[in-house]
Amino acid sequence: MRMNKLFTTLYLLAACLFGTPLCGQTSGTPADAAQSKNPAFTHGEKLTYVVSYKAGINTDVAEVTFVTREGWLDGTKVYQIDANGRVYPFFRWFFDLNDSYYSSLDYRTLRPLELRAEIREGKYRTSSKYTYDWDAKQVHTSFRNHKNPTATLKTMPLTEGSFDAVALFFNLRCEDAAKFRPGEKHTLEMVLEDTIRRINYRLAGREVRNIKGVGKFRTLKFVCALATSSGESFKDGSEFYLWISDDLNKIPLYLESPIRIGSVRVRLLDASNLKYPLTSKIK
Numbered sequence: 001m002r003m004n005k006l007f008t009t010l011y012l013l014a015a016c017l018f019g020t021p022l023c024g025q026t027s028g029t030p031a032d033a034a035q036s037k038n039p040a041f042t043h044g045e046k047l048t049y050v051v052s053y054k055a056g057i058n059t060d061v062a063e064v065t066f067v068t069r070e071g072w073l074d075g076t077k078v079y080q081i082d083a084n085g086r087v088y089p090f091f092r093w094f095f096d097l098n099d100s101y102y103s104s105l106d107y108r109t110l111r112p113l114e115l116r117a118e119i120r121e122g123k124y125r126t127s128s129k130y131t132y133d134w135d136a137k138q139v140h141t142s143f144r145n146h147k148n149p150t151a152t153l154k155t156m157p158l159t160e161g162s163f164d165a166v167a168l169f170f171n172l173r174c175e176d177a178a179k180f181r182p183g184e185k186h187t188l189e190m191v192l193e194d195t196i197r198r199i200n201y202r203l204a205g206r207e208v209r210n211i212k213g214v215g216k217f218r219t220l221k222f223v224c225a226l227a228t229s230s231g232e233s234f235k236d237g238s239e240f241y242l243w244i245s246d247d248l249n250k251i252p253l254y255l256e257s258p259i260r261i262g263s264v265r266v267r268l269l270d271a272s273n274l275k276y277p278l279t280s281k282i283k
Contacts, residue, residue, distance in 0.1 A: 039110060040173040040250050043070045043079065044273040047251060051085075052265045062087045062097065063269070066169070070107070073114060077107040081166050097121045103166035110174065112167035130164050165190060173250040177220055200225045201242075208282065209243045211253050211267055216282040219243040219253055247280040 051062040064085040071080035083101040098120040104113045115130040125146040132139050137158045144151045156162075163171060168190055180186075180203040188199040201224040209219045222242045240257030244250050251274070255266040271278070 038174070039079075039170070040248060040275060041068055041079075041170060042273070042275040043068055045275065046270075046272045047268070048270040049252075049266050050269045052267070054263050054265060056262075058265070060088065061091050064266070068170075071104065073104045076113065078104040078113060079107055079110070079170070080104055081170060083166050083169075095122065101166050103164070103170075105167060105170060110167075110171050112163055115164045115166060132158065134158070163190065177246070177250065180220075204241075206246060207243075209254060214253075214268055214270075217243075217253055218246040218280045218282065220246050245278065245280040247278060248276040249274050249278060249280075 045066075045068045047066045049064045050060050051064060052058050052060045062085060065083070067082045069080050069082075071078050081101075081103040083103070085097065085099045087095065087097045100118045102116045104115070105111065106113055111134060112130070112132050114132065115128075117126070117128045119126040119128075123146065127144050129142045130139055131141075138155050139158045139162070141154045141156065142151045143154075168188070182203050182205050185200060185202045188201070190199060201222050204221040204223050207219055207221055208216055209221075210216045220243070222244070223239055224242055225239050240255065242252065243254040244252050249271075251268070251271055252266075253268045255264075257264050
């Protein structure tokens, strides 16, 4: 497996799953998915994460950022989410990665309306677009790469909780964490390119976690398993671990996942313009 492909997989995990346990589609879809939501984020919020690879020595290799702003899409007010992942300059001679995701969420319901993705990994290039038709309960996808410049079009059935990666990231921060019981299993669905991926998770409990360079936090720890269709790096059913802030922001703080060789770790580097005080941080 190419190293740049590995880090795309890692970025997708970082970008898509940081919020996994706290909203979106569980094995029972939220009944109020089409109703107004009170988001745990606001426009102007910026989250920055460091992706590191450990195989004996832990090495920081990439950075992922999420920026939220207000915008409009075809006359509808939206939250515009810009997510970007980039390998640090020192490593670009070996594997270069520059991925960007642009997501539009309905300002009232947080339903995804559109997602555009531009993936650049060395010589590899892909461009994809998701357009959601909630009235028809369909999502239309368009996918092309550097070898096949003609777009591949596909339409898939849409459920209330079959969100794309970035939409999950922000929707999953919206629910009350108090309803989760340790050990209770849940399932999410995620639209990824032209397939539906399932994510199983359970709350392991609460613990204090030190985040390098940021401080100590009271956290909720989740055990998750991503079922992949191709097994590129993460084996079907393999577990990874996620820690989120135990406060109203519910921001992802740390993620750790084993891969075929070593492990991947993603940690919060900086959080600015949060909607609520970061009360989970231990002073």
